[in-house]
Each structure stands twice: as structure tokens, then as C-alpha cells.
Amino acid sequence: MTISGFLSQLLQLAIALVLAPLLVGWVNKCRAWLANKTAPSILLPYRMIRKLFFKDAVVAENASSIFRLTPYIVFGAMCCAAAIVPSLATDLPFARAADAIALVGLFALARVFMALAAMDIGTSFGSLGARREMFVGFLAEPALLMVLFTASLISGSTSLPSIVDTIAHRDLAIYPSLAFAGVAFTMVSLAENARIPVDNPATHLELTMIHEAMLLEYSARHLALLEWASALKLFNYSCIGLALFFPFGIVVSGTDWLALLGAAPALIAKLLAGGFALALIETLSAKMRIFRAPEFLGTAFMLAVLAMLVNLLLGA
Amino acid sequence: MNLSPLGLIIAAIVAWLVIGTLGLTRPRHFAFITRVLFPAGSAVGLALAAVAFVALALPPQSTILPLGLPDLPFHLRLDALSAFFLLLLGSTGTAISLYSAGYFRSSEGTAPGLICFQYHAFLAAMALVMVADDAYLFMVAWETMALTSFFLVTTEHRIPEIRRAGFLYLLIAHVGAIAILLCFGTLQGGSGDYTFATMRTMHLTGAWPSAAFFLALFGFGAKAGLLPLHIWLPEAHPAAPSPVSALMSGVMLKTAIYGLLRVTFDLLSGQIWWWGVVALALGLATALFGVIFAAVQSDMKRLLAYSSIENIGIIVAGIGLTILFKSYGKTLLAAITLTAVLYHALNHAFFKSLLFLATGSVLHATHERSLGKLGGLIHRMPWVAWLALVGALACAGLPPLNGFVSEWLLLQAFLFTPSLPQSFVNMLVPVAAAALVLAVALSAYVMVKFFGVIFLGRPREANLAYAKDAGTFERVGLVWLAAGCVVLGLFPVTVITLLDPINTMLVGSSAIKGGSSSWLLLAPINADRSSYSPLIMLAVIVAIVLLTGQVVHRHYHGRVRRAPPWDCGFPAQTPRMQDTAEGFGQPIRQVFEPFFRMKRVLPSPFDAAPRYEVTAEDHFWHWFYVPIARGAEVLARLVGYIQQGRISVYLTYSFFTLLALLFLVR
Numbered sequence: 001m002t003i004s005g006f007l008s009q010l011l012q013l014a015i016a017l018v019l020a021p022l023l024v025g026w027v028n029k030c031r032a033w034l035a036n037k038t039a040p041s042i043l044l045p046y047r048m049i050r051k052l053f054f055k056d057a058v059v060a061e062n063a064s065s066i067f068r069l070t071p072y073i074v075f076g077a078m079c080c081a082a083a084i085v086p087s088l089a090t091d092l093p094f095a096r097a098a099d100a101i102a103l104v105g106l107f108a109l110a111r112v113f114m115a116l117a118a119m120d121i122g123t124s125f126g127s128l129g130a131r132r133e134m135f136v137g138f139l140a141e142p143a144l145l146m147v148l149f150t151a152s153l154i155s156g157s158t159s160l161p162s163i164v165d166t167i168a169h170r171d172l173a174i175y176p177s178l179a180f181a182g183v184a185f186t187m188v189s190l191a192e193n194a195r196i197p198v199d200n201p202a203t204h205l206e207l208t209m210i211h212e213a214m215l216l217e218y219s220a221r222h223l224a225l226l227e228w229a230s231a232l233k234l235f236n237y238s239c240i241g242l243a244l245f246f247p248f249g250i251v252v253s254g255t256d257w258l259a260l261l262g263a264a265p266a267l268i269a270k271l272l273a274g275g276f277a278l279a280l281i282e283t284l285s286a287k288m289r290i291f292r293a294p295e296f297l298g299t300a301f302m303l304a305v306l307a308m309l310v311n312l313l314l315g316a
Numbered sequence: 317m318n319l320s321p322l323g324l325i326i327a328a329i330v331a332w333l334v335i336g337t338l339g340l341t342r343p344r345h346f347a348f349i350t351r352v353l354f355p356a357g358s359a360v361g362l363a364l365a366a367v368a369f370v371a372l373a374l375p376p377q378s379t380i381l382p383l384g385l386p387d388l389p390f391h392l393r394l395d396a397l398s399a400f401f402l403l404l405l406g407s408t409g410t411a412i413s414l415y416s417a418g419y420f421r422s423s424e425g426t427a428p429g430l431i432c433f434q435y436h437a438f439l440a441a442m443a444l445v446m447v448a449d450d451a452y453l454f455m456v457a458w459e460t461m462a463l464t465s466f467f468l469v470t471t472e473h474r475i476p477e478i479r480r481a482g483f484l485y486l487l488i489a490h491v492g493a494i495a496i497l498l499c500f501g502t503l504q505g506g507s508g509d510y511t512f513a514t515m516r517t518m519h520l521t522g523a524w525p526s527a528a529f530f531l532a533l534f535g536f537g538a539k540a541g542l543l544p545l546h547i548w549l550p551e552a553h554p555a556a557p558s559p560v561s562a563l564m565s566g567v568m569l570k571t572a573i574y575g576l577l578r579v580t581f582d583l584l585s586g587q588i589w590w591w592g593v594v595a596l597a598l599g600l601a602t603a604l605f606g607v608i609f610a611a612v613q614s615d616m617k618r619l620l621a622y623s624s625i626e627n628i629g630i631i632v633a634g635i636g637l638t639i640l641f642k643s644y645g646k647t648l649l650a651a652i653t654l655t656a657v658l659y660h661a662l663n664h665a666f667f668k669s670l671l672f673l674a675t676g677s678v679l680h681a682t683h684e685r686s687l688g689k690l691g692g693l694i695h696r697m698p699w700v701a702w703l704a705l706v707g708a709l710a711c712a713g714l715p716p717l718n719g720f721v722s723e724w725l726l727l728q729a730f731l732f733t734p735s736l737p738q739s740f741v742n743m744l745v746p747v748a749a750a751a752l753v754l755a756v757a758l759s760a761y762v763m764v765k766f767f768g769v770i771f772l773g774r775p776r777e778a779n780l781a782y783a784k785d786a787g788t789f790e791r792v793g794l795v796w797l798a799a800g801c802v803v804l805g806l807f808p809v810t811v812i813t814l815l816d817p818i819n820t821m822l823v824g825s826s827a828i829k830g831g832s833s834s835w836l837l838l839a840p841i842n843a844d845r846s847s848y849s850p851l852i853m854l855a856v857i858v859a860i861v862l863l864t865g866q867v868v869h870r871h872y873h874g875r876v877r878r879a880p881p882w883d884c885g886f887p888a889q890t891p892r893m894q895d896t897a898e899g900f901g902q903p904i905r906q907v908f909e910p911f912f913r914m915k916r917v918l919p920s921p922f923d924a925a926p927r928y929e930v931t932a933e934d935h936f937w938h939w940f941y942v943p944i945a946r947g948a949e950v951l952a953r954l955v956g957y958i959q960q961g962r963i964s965v966y967l968t969y970s971f972f973t974l975l976a977l978l979f980l981v982r
Contacts, residue, residue: 216883
């Protein structure tokens with residue numbers, strides 16, 4: 001690993017950290033527009049995080065250290081994931097240490113700690129949220145893994161940067177299997193990022209919450225870290241989707257600074273479009289009952305398995 | 317006896333037997349047994365592990381002991397496969413024995429001296445199974461293992477359910493043993509010589525190899541808990557004292573894996589591809605079944621027992637895949653898969669023993685096995701809780717702990733399958749990979765339930781406030797196992813290098829020689845294809861966590877205020893409002909409803925004391941075991957008709973038999 005490779009890695013991580021809250025702000029703005037409301041500033045998530053950092057943290061009396069450690073662990077796992085997912089360039093030295101399977105493992109690690117922290121206080125909503133989160137997770141995680149497997153069968157590698165490299169820089173070939181995988185991935189991303197139709201990020205009704213129910217007991221800096229981590233998660237999923245299914249503009253070498261400068265507008269344009277699409281999906285669909293979620297995610301899982309079978313049948 | 321590794325291992329076995337016998341001499345001397353004998357047994361385990369560790373890389377050696385029946389001496393052999401499983405036995409046995417030194421109390425049903433004897437004879441028998449080199453010694457050791465563990469399971473023999481669980485275990489163990497005996501009978505191929513050396517040279521033809529393989533799969537499957545024969549596991553594990561559950565689940569199930577590997581890859585000269593398909597399908601069905609049932613359990617030890625069934629399923633699925641690769645001549649892939657199998661066996665031994673021992677500590681502190689009456693123990697028992705967390709995360713297959721490494725390797729192996737010549741198998745494999753991934757994802761659900769309900773939240777019962785943390789011996793045992801989980805997770809390349817002689821021996825290829833692994837980076841084929849480095853990953857996460865913590869505390873104030881839980885402003889929270897085990901399992905019960913035989917008791921709206929009850933039972937009882945039991949009863953009744961109990965009737969039988977014989981023999 002060279003110094004410039006290391007710098008490029010740090011740069012991409014920093015870009016992820018900076019852009020993630022902006023992406024959330026953009027999605028919220030689009031949602032407001034589509035609902036014919038006055039849109040909040042795109043910078044609102046930043047102000048929120050800043051405000052939270054300056055507040056006094058309130059922790060429940062019977063909280064254990066798991067509760068206080070979890071925001072840091074979740075944030076660390078999401079940063080680590082951001083270092084593997086190619087956003088600007090596919091030349092990520094750190095990606096050697098963790099491939100696509102390990103990436104899914106990282107997401108699972110974050111999820112398990114979130115659920116444990118939610119159960120730690122012993123409130124009814126916390127354990128409800130934990131149970132539902134694990135419930136959604138156990139269906140979403142295999143579907144995500146099958147999507148990544150389909151892509152890795154095309155490239156013959158489970159390393160995310162090499163997958164993206166193969167898909168982006170081969171002669172324009174059409175992969176029917178990726179069409180199935182793309183639909184499955186979209187469904188999984190909606191569920192994993194607690195978006196409508198599985199969960200509602202803007203809900204104020206405790207009984208329907210999944211992700212928000214787990215955050216109920218958090219405040220101040222802990223909450224800020226968790227909000228930032230979930231923004232990072234959305235950013236990571238967006239980047240995985242964009243890199244797998246719309247890999248245009250991603251450069252190979254991370255040390256060619258001029259090329260990186262060219263890749264940045266492409267990334268931002270794709271994120272803007274992706275964020276708008278997410279807002280559109282959320283506006284057009286209604287939230288499902290929690291027990292419809294298995295059907296939704298089961299469909300995603302089946303589509304992903306189908307994608308893998310199509311890949312094996314057609315070899316593409 | 318010389319100082320060869322095999323000699324030392326025999327010495328260790330003898331030492332365990334001596335320790336056990338010493339326990340018999342003073343059966344009620346409690347301090348002597350717990351403070352002297354169990355730690356001594358632990359030291360022997362450590363020595364055994366050390367010898368096995370050295371023997372892994374050494375060429376096979378064998379010896380003949382002039383014991384047993386005349387003309388049937390005991391043949392012993394120590395090769396890489398035996399050494400690996402001995403290492404597994406020794407390294408986990410060390411911790412379990414240390415833990416036992418603090419665990420057994422004088423109030424248990426069987427006298428402590430007797431427990432000590434059974435326990436050490438159990439250990440010795442398992443070690444003997446792994447070095448046996450003829451069918452005779454193997455069966456003697458195998459049966460000793462079954463019997464000693466039966467007596468250990470029924471330690472609390474005054475409780476009828478425990479006697480019933482023990483009986484069930486004994487029954488299935490013997491059905492399995494018969495199949496193993498028949499398997500050896502097939503393997504000797506009419507030569508009349510039951511040493512493994514002869515079996516290796518026999519080249520069975522026709523349907524005989526398949527017969528031998530399926531007899532082995534059935535026989536060892538009964539011990540391991542494969543699908544229709546898993547029924548004893550969730551009964552016997554909760555019945556046994558926790559260290560015994562840990563030994564049974566962590567080590568004894570692995571002796572079955574050892575036997576299956578020994579017969580399939582060593583004693584049989586070739587493998588046929590469809591054996592692999594059957595083993596793969598059976599393994600995955602077992603894994604899914606186990607984990608789904610684990611998710612709905614309310615008894616913490618039953619939950620772990622079902623989780624063991626799941627892990628055994630994963631291991632057997634891996635064996636199936638190895639057979640597939642080997643039969644198509646893809647030895648490198650077979651080596652990678654076999655590595656995953658062995659690695660997972662070792663990982664499972666560590667994390668499952670750890671979890672079972674942790675339940676033992678919880679059980680002693682609270683006298684409660686039901687998840688619905690626990691909770692909040694992380695405050696009362698921090699040592700047990702944090703160490704159990706390591707085990708739970710490892711069991712959930714999360715990086716960077718050990719459970720993840722073996723699952724990573726196995727998934728890599730699945731991704732290589734499209735290179736197989738048979739398109740039918742190629743189609744099957746994505747579905748199989750999907751099933752495996754589903755099982756692994758569900759195990760995370762199970763572990764969150766297990767850890768969250770026992771250790772987190774608020775205590776659900778008042779008496780939990782008096783729970784005490786584990787004692788010193790117990791802590792040392794738990795720390796040892798947790799450290800094992802971490803080390804096995806962080807240094808995969810070192811472990812795989814250790815396992816490599818087994819690959820060379822069984823499938824004729826090395827798993828890592830061709831790849832570009834260094835001690836830091838695991839890359840089975842080459843680094844462009846796939847690579848994983850838990851140490852770097854952990855370092856990055858820890859660095860980010862520390863950095864974030866520093867930044868947060870330096871630039872912002874670090875003030876924390878403690879307050880009652882908010883819970884959306886609802887003041888009247890009671891601990892009973894938390895999710896119970898049943899509540900946590902409810903989504904799984906609903907999604908996988910056809911898997912369970914459900915009975916619901918629903919209260920009517922006018923009930924003064926409403927009672928809601930739901931039981932989720934195993935279909936296999938009613939589809940498989942009950943018909944067999946009924947059939948046996950009907951047969952017994954038919955036989956009863958012949959037995960009239962009057963002498964004249966029996967004389968008539970003899971008369972007709974004589975007539976028939978005269979007619980036939982003439």
C-alpha cells in the first residue's frame with residue numbers, strides 16, 4: 001500500500017462522512033417537494049447532528065456499558081463499510097481486508113449491537129424495535145448476500161472493487177441476471193435503511209416504528225452518532241447500488257487526482273438521481289403491516305436467488 | 317512405552333482414567349474432588365492438546381496394545397485427522413474441566429466421586445475413539461463414550477423427565493451404534509479383518525461403497541443430531557449438568573464428525589458425487605430446522621441445543637460439498653471446503669462450550685432455566701455476561717470473531733461450484749447457498765434473543781437481585797474459551813496452515829499453498845478473487861471508535877446524566893412489559909408456522925384470569941417416532957399372541973417345529 005493509495009482511501013472515507021448527511025437532507029427535501037410541502041434545508045441533518053453533540057447526554061439508570069458503547073461501534077462499523085464500498089474509485093487498499101461477504105457481516109454486526117442496545121434498557125418499545133429489526137434483518141441479509149453473489153459470479157471475485165471494476169470496464173454487455181439482482185437490491189435497501197414501505201423514518205407513532213423504536217432512549221452525542229451512522233448506511237447502500245448497476249464514471253486508479261476530480265460530479269449526479277428515486281418510491285407507496293414485510297423481503301430473496309440461477313443458466 | 321506423541325496420548329488417556337478412579341476411592345470427599353481432581357484433569361487436557369498440536373504436522377504413527385480379547389489386540393494410530401480432533405478435545409476439555417472444578421456442588425443427584433469418574437472416563441473414551449485404528453477398539457470406545465455420557469446426563473436421576481431424556485439418548489445412541497457396526501462390517505469387504513489398515517486397502521465395488529457411506533451417515537448422524545435423528549439433543553442437553561452439556565455439544569458431536577470424515581475420506585477409497593448431494597441437502601435441512609426451532613425456544617439450554625443442531629447441519633453440508641468437489645477431482649476446492657468444515661467444528665466447540673458454561677453459571681446463580689424469568693443479569697454477573705457476549709457474537713457468525721471465518725470459507729467454496737461439470741449440481745448450489753445464508757442470518761436472531769433476554773433489560777423476577785457472578789475457576793474456564801473464540805477469529809491463516817496436513821491427507825491437496833495468503837491476509841485462491849483480514853478490519857474499527865470517542869470528548873463536553881428510562885413518556889413501566897422469549901420468537905413462529913406443530917390456548921374476553929398458551933412442537937415426533945413406537949407396540953402384541961403361557965401350547969410348537977425340521981432336513 002502506497003502513501004497515495006492510503007490518502008485516496010482516506011479521501012473517499014471523508015467524502016462518505018461529509019456526503020452522507022447531505023444525502024439524507026436531499027431525500028427529505030425531495031419527499032417534501034413531492035408531498036407539496038415547504039422543503040427543509042438540505043443542511044438540516046448537519047445542524048441536527050451539531051446541535052445534538054452540544055447537548056447533555058441522558059442515559060437510563062439501568063443502562064449497561066453496551067448501551068453506551070453501541071453508538072461508537074455502529075458508527076465505526078459503518079465507517080469501515082464506507083471504506084470498502086467504491087464511491088469515486090475502485091482502488092481501495094483497505095478493501096483487501098474485507099470483501100463483500102465481510103461487508104454484509106459488518107452490517108450484521110452493527111445491527112446486532114443496535115438490537116442489543118435497544119433491549120438493554122428493558123422498555124417495551126425498545127425490545128419491540130429490536131425484535132422487529134432482527135426480523136427484517138434475517139430476511140434482508142441473505143437477499144443482500146445473494147445479490148452480491150450474483151455480481152461476484154460475473155466477475156469471479158467477491159471483492160467489491162474488483163466486481164465493480166469488471167462490470168464497469170468490460171465492453172458494454174447486458175447482464176440479464178443483474179436486472180433481477182437490481183430489483184432485489186432496491187427492495188433490500190428500502191428495508192435495511194428503514195424506509196417506506198417497510199419502516200417509516202418520519203413516523204411518530206411508536207407502534208409502527210422499527211428503527212426509530214430502537215433509538216428512543218438515546219439522546220445527545222449518542223443519538224448524533226447513530227443518526228450519522230444511519231445516514232452513512234444509506235450512503236453505503238446507495239453507493240453499492242450505483243456502483244453495481246450504474247457503474248459509469250467510477251475510475252480505476254484512486255491516485256490519479258485529475259480523474260478523481262472527474263468522478264466526483266458523476267457520483268454527485270448519481271446520488272441526486274438516486275435520492276430522488278428513493279423519495280419517489282417512498283411517496284408512491286404506503287407502509288406495510290409488519291407481517292407483510294416477510295412477503296416483501298421473501299420476494300426480494302427469491303428474486304436474488306433467481307438472479308443467481310439466471311446467471312448460471314445464461315452465463316451472464 | 318516411549319515418548320512418541322502416540323505414547324504420550326495413551327499416557328494422557330490413562331491419566332484421565334486414573335483421576336476418575338481416584339474419585340471413586342473417596343466419593344464424598346468434596347474438596348478433594350473439586351479442588352484436586354478436576355484441575356488435574358484439566359492439566360491432562362492441556363498436555364493432550366499440546367501433544368496433539370505437535371502431532372498435527374508429524375507423519376502418522378501406529379502401535380498395537382496387547383489389550384482386549386485374545387487375538388484381537390487394540391490397534392492405535394495417530395495421524396493428522398486424529399491429532400486435530402484430539403486438539404479440539406484437549407483445548408476445550410481443559411477449560412471445561414477447570415470450570416467444572418468450580419461448578420459441581422455437593423447437592424447434585426449423583427455423588428461427586430461418581431461424577432468425577434464418569435466425567436473423566438467420558439473424556440478418555442472420546443480420546444480413545446480418535447486414536448482407534450480397528451473397528452473393535454473403535455466400537456468399545458464409542459460405546460464407553462455413549463454409556464458414560466448417559467450416566468452424566470442422568471446425574472439428576474430422581475427427576476422423571478431427566479430419566480426419560482436419558483433413555484431417549486441411550487436408545488438413539490444405540491440405533492446409531494448398530495449402523496456404525498454394520499458400516500464397519502461392510503467396509504471390511506469379506507476379509508474378516510477389522511483393522512482400519514485392511515479397510516483402507518479394500519476396494520469395494522458395486523453398491524457396497526454407497527451402503528457403507530449411508531450406514532456411516534446414519535450412524536454418525538444419530539450421534540451428531542442429523543435431521544430425523546436429532547430428537548435426543550434438545551432433551552439430553554438441558555437435562556445434563558452444564559459442563560456435561562458443553563462437553564457433549566462441543567466435543568462429543570465432533571466425534572461423530574470425525575467418524576464420518578474418517579469413513580468417507582480415509583477408509584473408503586473413492587467417493588461418488590451424489591453422496592455429496594444427499595449430505596448437502598440433509599445438512600442444510602438440518603441447519604434450517606435447527607435454527608428455526610432455536611428461535612422459538614424458551615429454555616436457554618434447549619435453545620443452545622437446537623443451535624448445535626444447526627451448526628452440525630452446516631458442518632455436514634460442508635462435508636457434502638467436499639465430497640462433490642473431491643468426486644469431480646477438484647482437489648483444491650475440496651481442500652478449501654474441508655478446511656471450512658474442520659474450522660467450523662473447532663469454532664463450534666469453542667463458542668458452544670462457552671455458551672453452555674455461561675448458562676451453567678446463570679443456572680447456579682438464579683436456579684432458573686426459563687428465559688422468561690431472567691433478565692438484566694449483566695449488572696449482577698458482568699464476567700459471565702461479557703464473556704457470553706463474545707460467544708454469542710461468534711455463534712451469530714459476526715466478524716471479526718471465529719464463527720465468521722468458517723462461514724466465509726464455506727460461502728467462498730459455494731461460489732466456486734459453477735466450475736463443476738454437472739449442470740444439475742450447478743443449479744442446486746445457489747439454492748443451497750441461499751439456504752445456508754438464511755440459516756446463518758437466523759442464528760444472529762437467535763443469539764440476540766439468547767443474550768438480550770438473559771443478560772439485558774430489567775430483571776423479570778425479584779430474586780434475580782441476589783444473583784452472584786461466577787467464581788474464580790468458572791471465570792478462568794470461560795475466559796479460556798472466549799480467548800479461543802477471539803484468537804481463532806483473528807488469525808485464520810495460522811489456523812488454516814495448521815489444518816493443512818489434514819487436507820493433504822484426506823483430499824490430496826493443500827488449501828493455501830496455491831493462494832497468496834500471508835499471516836495477515838487470508839486469500840484462498842488469490843487475493844484478486846477474495847481476501848479477508850480480520851485483524852486489519854478489527855484494527856480499523858477500533859481505531860475509528862477510539863478516534864471518535866476522543867474527538868467527541870475533547871471537542872464537546874462529556875457530561876452524562878442518569879435518569880429513569882423515557883419510553884415515550886410512559887411512567888408505569890414494569891419489567892414484565894419487556895419482550896419475553898416467546899414474544900421474541902413470535903415473528904419466527906408466525907413466518908415458519910408450517911414447520912411447527914402448534915397448539916394454542918386462547919383466553920375468551922370474559923376470562924377473569926386469562927391464560928394464553930402456545931406450544932410449538934416438532935413434527936418429527938408425530939410423523940416419524942410415534943408411528944415407529946406404535947408399530948413396535950403392535951408387533952409386541954402380535955408376538956404376545958404366540959406366548960400363551962400354557963405348557964401344552966409350547967409343546968405343540970415344539971412338535972410342529974420338529975415335524976417341519978424332519979420334513980426339511982430329510
